[in-house]
Amino acid sequence: MRSAAQIKGHPLHPMLVAFPIAFGVAAPVADSVGVIGEWATLWSAGAYLATAAVIGGLVAGVPGLIDYVLVVPPNSSASRRATWHLGVNLAALALIGAGWAFRHPDTLQPGTGTIVAEFVGLAVMTAGGWLGGTLVFRNQIGVDHRYAGAGKWKEATLTGKGGETIEVASADELKVGQMKLLHVNGLRVVLARTESGYSAFDDRCPHRGGSLADGVLACGTVTCPWHGSQFDARTGAVTAGPAEQSVQTYHVEEVGGRVRLVVPAG
Template sequence: MKSFANVKGHPIHPALIPFPFAFLPTALLFDAGSRWLARPAWAITGFHLLQLGILSGLVAAVPGALDFLQRVPPASSGRSRALRHGLLNVAAIAVFAIVWSLRRDDRVTGATLALELLAVAVLLYSGSLGGTLVTRNLISVDHRHANAGRWRETRITAPAGTPVAIARADELERDQMKLVIVNGHRLVLARTGNGYAAFDDGCTHRGGSLADGVCIDGAVQCLWHGSQFDCATGEVRSGPAKKKIRTYEVKQQKDEVLLVSPPR
């Protein structure tokens, strides 16, 4: 799913995380070397690396939080994984900040080393969760190209039960989709060989975003685990999902596509 915080399509958060991951573990190495190898000058380097790591970690957290709030599908396995990833990162940075506050005189103690080691371990585990978010949940991965069309998203507020326009009639080509958030509810509008169809965005297996999936021959496939659903009826065509997705009535009126009965 295309990152919310991006520059010309390039995600910002993955571009920033190498800095704290380089600075903070290296700070631990310099601090350990200053104590065990009797190199007191190394502690100064470690202290400055600690400062740089904390600062760069806080900067990287901003686009990460935006992607979490705006892109990670709600009520999904990716959402809980992203939440753990973010909270553990905050915890690690907080421990590094405590170490920094205890080291105003540049001295390295056994206690500060132990705290740094703990924080680095948490950071590495959290980083592995972040990697899973990219490789398994496709967060920050904009895979759309060629006939799949670019990522499209529309937010609409409308009275429940009152037809509302959610797209132009010529906005989508065949087998293209867009995410439509109506009154906070995530729907997908897809154009199939039989016309337009609308259905819930969340896969019934693990909550993956179907708007970020693939639409082929009247079926939509979730890219997280491969479940396929009929766009018109919502029925499961292929598992692991067992439960159908909810569908919504849409109709084309002149040059607009209308959602007949928007959810509350």
């Protein structure tokens, strides 16, 4: 799913995480070599690198937190993985920062506790990076799909009373094979255009919670991008597993060149 914290389609979080990773690697190395070689300048650099790692990690975490709240599908395996990713990386920064407690306040010389905390923090950060990579390459968080002949990712936030009919798109806004993610009163609904017209259904794949709006729509069938489950875009019925449950569909109609959705109750 396209990142909410991005510049011209480029997610900010993966652009920024390179800095705390680099500082997090350099800090314990500089401190260790500085202590072994009794090189005060180097261990002083280690102190500043550790500080930069913590600050850089917090800055990089801001766009990551935005995507965690706005992009990661709720009630999904990716949501649980993203929560671990967040917690593990915060723990890594806390460990690196805790190393300051063992430094000499005047010379900044690191104690054994400093170096141990920094290396453990680096190991924990590596685990956090593994989780982050899984979120991108397996769950496709932050991936901006482009559909041949069908435009770019589309998303909109709408409100309305249950049972009310609201306008969600113009009749020519979507091409056949394209989908649009609608946030309707907090509910994620996919508006899809198939060869036989418009349809609407839940965004959540019942298997592991993958975003169907982020999948592929072809020949009236939507395919979940995570594990390949397939559903009939008009009825919501499962046409291929591993999902076993159908997805909820909603009434949508095309009137006077506008596409209108009946707001789900509740």
